[in-house]
Amino acid sequence: MATLSEKGRQSTPSLAPVDYHAGDARTCVSSPAVAVRAVFADALGRFEPGAPVVVASHNDADGLSAATILARALEGASRPVRTRILGRGENPWSDAFRAELAADRPGGLIVSDLGTRQGAILPGLPTIVIDHHVPTGTPGGATLISGHALDPIPTTSLLAYWAAGAIGPTDDLLWLAAIGLIGDMADGAGFPEMGEARGRYGITALRAAVSLLNAPRRSASGDPGPALALLMTANGPKEITRGDRPEAEALRAAKAEVSAALAAGKRVGPKVQDGVALVRFDTPCQIHPLLAQTWRGRLKNEVVLAANAGYRPGWVHFAARSARDVDLIDFLARHAPPGADENYGSGHAAASGGALRPADWNIFVRGLGFGPDHEVPA
Numbered sequence: 001m002a003t004l005s006e007k008g009r010q011s012t013p014s015l016a017p018v019d020y021h022a023g024d025a026r027t028c029v030s031s032p033a034v035a036v037r038a039v040f041a042d043a044l045g046r047f048e049p050g051a052p053v054v055v056a057s058h059n060d061a062d063g064l065s066a067a068t069i070l071a072r073a074l075e076g077a078s079r080p081v082r083t084r085i086l087g088r089g090e091n092p093w094s095d096a097f098r099a100e101l102a103a104d105r106p107g108g109l110i111v112s113d114l115g116t117r118q119g120a121i122l123p124g125l126p127t128i129v130i131d132h133h134v135p136t137g138t139p140g141g142a143t144l145i146s147g148h149a150l151d152p153i154p155t156t157s158l159l160a161y162w163a164a165g166a167i168g169p170t171d172d173l174l175w176l177a178a179i180g181l182i183g184d185m186a187d188g189a190g191f192p193e194m195g196e197a198r199g200r201y202g203i204t205a206l207r208a209a210v211s212l213l214n215a216p217r218r219s220a221s222g223d224p225g226p227a228l229a230l231l232m233t234a235n236g237p238k239e240i241t242r243g244d245r246p247e248a249e250a251l252r253a254a255k256a257e258v259s260a261a262l263a264a265g266k267r268v269g270p271k272v273q274d275g276v277a278l279v280r281f282d283t284p285c286q287i288h289p290l291l292a293q294t295w296r297g298r299l300k301n302e303v304v305l306a307a308n309a310g311y312r313p314g315w316v317h318f319a320a321r322s323a324r325d326v327d328l329i330d331f332l333a334r335h336a337p338p339g340a341d342e343n344y345g346s347g348h349a350a351a352s353g354g355a356l357r358p359a360d361w362n363i364f365v366r367g368l369g370f371g372p373d374h375e376v377p378a
């Protein structure tokens with residue numbers, strides 16, 4: 001595995017070493033952008049020439065913009081590319097995705113903003129993992145371009161923007177990097193690219209575009225198609241916010257749908273028991289993180305659990321937040337039901353959650369002291 005993890009940025013030129021292929025001489029670089037471009041160029045050179053590249057990415061604004069940056073850059077260089085946005089319950093390190101790739105037989109795979117896990121995604125397939133989450137493993141023989149050790153931590157879209165410099169000119173892709181920066185970091189502070197994008201495209205239009213692009217993944221359909229289609233062809237955020245194409249209309253409809261679901265969810269009162277506030281509701285929309293955040297602002301002493309049994313059939317998805325200084329990863333680990341797996345209790349100390357089968361959910365809430373009226377039909 002080639003690992004890129006380096007401290008320091010353009011503003012503070014450092015000669016921090018970069019692991020650039022195990023065994024090779026250590027390469028000294030002056031900025032993460034330069035390092036990312038070099039590592040990406042090298043890894044792309046090992047893809048099968050002329051064969052399609054699959055770009056798999058997350059369905060939020062950062063993942064969508066990262067995928068778009070990479071796909072547009074590759075298309076600009078006349079390389080065939082297929083974009084695959086992963087949705088709810090999907091994960092590249094799964095048998096389902098492995099089988100899909102094996103049938104597709106691409107010449108290379110780029111996986112962006114989908115985490116960094118243990119093992120090869122498809123053994124033998126040249127793979128680049130671009131990500132900024134805390135790695136939970138080493139992705140086999142893939143080239144890993146990880147931003148998590150940088151300070152500040154870049155978004156995946158910004159890493160993709162730096163990487164795309166290895167393929168061709170990136171000037172028209174800058175606004176896409178900004179979409180991801182706003183999506184994951186709100187203001188993108190600490191990155192000169194954000195200041196430049198703000199000056200060229202306007203922060204208001206960029207923020208409004210992010211809000212629309214994040215709506216479909218929270219809607220019942222979860223369809224990333226319209227957002228991706230707009231990003232692939234637009235020349236700036238206003239073509240998303242003011243567009244009259246059907247795809248732009250679909251984003252506005254998704255946003256209205258999620259707003260209505262959230263308004264209904266806010267009318268559900270929490271049940272408090274032994275320091276835990278439980279908000280139980282059923283909707284196909286992914287509003288549980290938003291609702292948990294809302295109640296975190298109102299309940300100063302409780303661990304808030306917002307639980308949604310309508311999001312994915314056969315599962316209870318929940319978000320955990322607390323205004324108190326509680327390590328939620330630790331809290332959930334201490335209360336884990338026997339059936340909890342990797343879908344339960346990951347994330348951050350301050351923002352966690354998970355998904356449980358109804359039978360396991362019922363054991364979980366019983367263990368927290370809630371009565372049978374809070375259980376979900378198994």
Ligand SMILES: [Mn+2]
Pocket residue numbers: 062063113132155156184
């Ligand atoms: Mn991200």
